Amino acid sequence: MAEIVTAAMVVIGDEILSGRTKDRNIGHLADIMTAIGIDLKEVRIVPDEEDEIVAAINALRARYTYVFTTGGIGPTHDDITADAVAKAFGVPCEYDAKAYSMLAESYAQRAMDFTDARKRMARMPRGAEHIDNPVSIAPGFRIGNVHVMAGVPAIFQAMLDNVLPMLRTGTKLLSATIQCPFGEGTIGGPLAQIQKAHPDTIIGSYPKYLDGKFWTELVVRARDTAALEAARAEVETMVAGLAKTGQ
Amino acid sequence: MAEIVTAAMVVIGDEILSGRTKDRNIGHLADIMTAIGIDLKEVRIVPDEEDEIVAAINALRARYTYVFTTGGIGPTHDDITADAVAKAFGVPCEYDAKAYSMLAESYAQRAMDFTDARKRMARMPRGAEHIDNPVSIAPGFRIGNVHVMAGVPAIFQAMLDNVLPMLRTGTKLLSATIQCPFGEGTIGGPLAQIQKAHPDTIIGSYPKYLDGKFWTELVVRARDTAALEAARAEVETMVAGLAKTGQ
Incomplete structure (x- = not known):
């Protein structure tokens, strides 16, 4: 009996909708999902607006086995994905102790200030688990069936590689x-x-x-x-x- | 006073979600909308499934000034966009007399059969207006604020060029x-x-x-x-x- 596992993607970022940046993550996720036997069923590209991100995540996480997001997890004011995901799950968004100390140590080693902006990258919804970022340390995270990853393609791809072993896969198409x-x-x-x-x-x-x-x-x-x-x-x-x- | 005009896009096609085809239309639409002063606010990529297409079109046409779709208007069994859009608007999908005679004439000139499959390309929701296709004749169409265009990039771009003069534009960002x-x-x-x-x-x-x-x-x-x-x-x-x- 064929087992069906489904996924959806939320691409977060004004820069994709304005055309300034051309997305390269949708095609990559689509290829990988097909290769491992997960059906990517829907993609939404939404702006850097909390209500829009919350609505997309809640609509999709209820319908599909997995949701993958890209974008909006950096240190600047327009990086609001962690807050939006926390809101979608109804939990607080707070400093994660492990992420905080990893980042603090990394910046100390490089003799760089651990600024408030950089500290933002240690924030995640309470109860989230890390998705390791071998490229630039600041982790993505998973909460429930939602996997939150970076928008920079090299980092997204590395994070996705770390997520794959954790996914249940279906009968390959x-x-x-x-x-x-x-x-x-x-x-x-x-x-x-x-x-x-x-x-x-x-x-x-x-x-x-x-x-x-x-x-x-x-x-x-x-x-x-x-x-x-x-x-x-x-x-x-x-x-x-x-x-x-x-x- | 700045006037805001908004748009959303629905990309229709299993081939984008499977990774087989890499979308090139989102970036093009985003560039053009930005250039003319329309804010592209959301994009959804949905499979070749009628309910999914209907749901996406109805959600987006109610929220944004314009909706643009790509894909699913060819002659094969998996081209179901015209039916889905008709269903979304609650009108019948039927042969359009002008499109039918244009296509009939074109195939006659080329000594090719006007097959039932080709006739499918003359079907559109009742009340729709043509969007001319200078590349391969079979027209796209507009109904209400929804513009239905081809997925093949060369044809999509040509159709979009024909749509632009009809659009109300806002104050450019x-x-x-x-x-x-x-x-x-x-x-x-x-x-x-x-x-x-x-x-x-x-x-x-x-x-x-x-x-x-x-x-x-x-x-x-x-x-x-x-x-x-x-x-x-x-x-x-x-x-x-x-x-x-x-x-």
Whole structure:
């Protein structure tokens, strides 16, 4: 019996919504989730506004197995993710003793002031557990099913690597890709019939447009190898048949 | 008096959530909205599932001036955006006479069958207006404040260009960027004070990490030039002061 594990992502930051920064974390999380057998079902990008962050986190943590957030955990006034997550869980946001002492020691070693701004990075919702940050020390955290991570891609990726061993994973969605030289208008009819005949698969059609011509990537996905191969064979037969008739 | 116009985006497609396709439309829409004076406030990426699309569109169209969608308007069985938008508005989804005859003529000229799959691209919610598609004919559409466009970036961009002249725009959010050689921990305290002293601006701090060292891009935004310049001057003075003390 296939086990389904789901996830959602909240990307926090005005800079993504203004276009100033182009997100690189959504694609990375999507790739990793697919690779380990977790279905990423929804992503929301929200501004640096507490009510918006709280609403997104509460909506998604109730619906999906896991929630992953990026952004807003640095030391400046616009970094409000820890407060928002605490509010979403109805717990106080306070200095975490372990994070505080790790950061204090790190700055002392580097002969830098442990400023109030830097101390902000030791704040997390009461009861949260650390997500280690091998790049720049200041930890992310997990509370309930919500994993709070940095927005800087190198740090996000490192934190996510630390989270993965803790996640329950489902039956992987296997996939097979068939390159198809025809546009969707040509294959749409027969492809829909194959989908209907193989309800235990998800057949996707991704149009590509190059040099004035459409072609498609056809992707069959299933949690079961036999189901996948049966549908894949039919799709390949369809494409070969169209090639013969020169549609 | 500054006028605020807002927007949200719904990106529709399993292929983005699986990581197979890396979205390039969010960043483009964000750039364009910022350039013309519309605040992009939220983005949701949802799967090819009718209920999810309906829920996202109804949540966002009620809250924001405009909603823009990408994806799911092609000819295959997984292209269900037109049906979902019709359902969201409580109107039937039906063949649009103008779109139908445009497509019929285009395929006839190219000596290609106007298949049932291709006919799907002429379906739209009753009462919708076309958004012209100069790339591949099949139109997008607008209904109410919702603009439904293609997911293929070249087509999305062309459709968006056609939509822009129809949009009401607000007072542009001006911005000034100050490169800062210090990490957020150094500037966090003084920057928060500047933000507090300039409530009519939005001051953002965007950490960059390169070769083991943090630096930041500081961005001051405001709808009023005088407000922008006053805050910018203070941020520049702060950075220069820190450089002198060699923090």
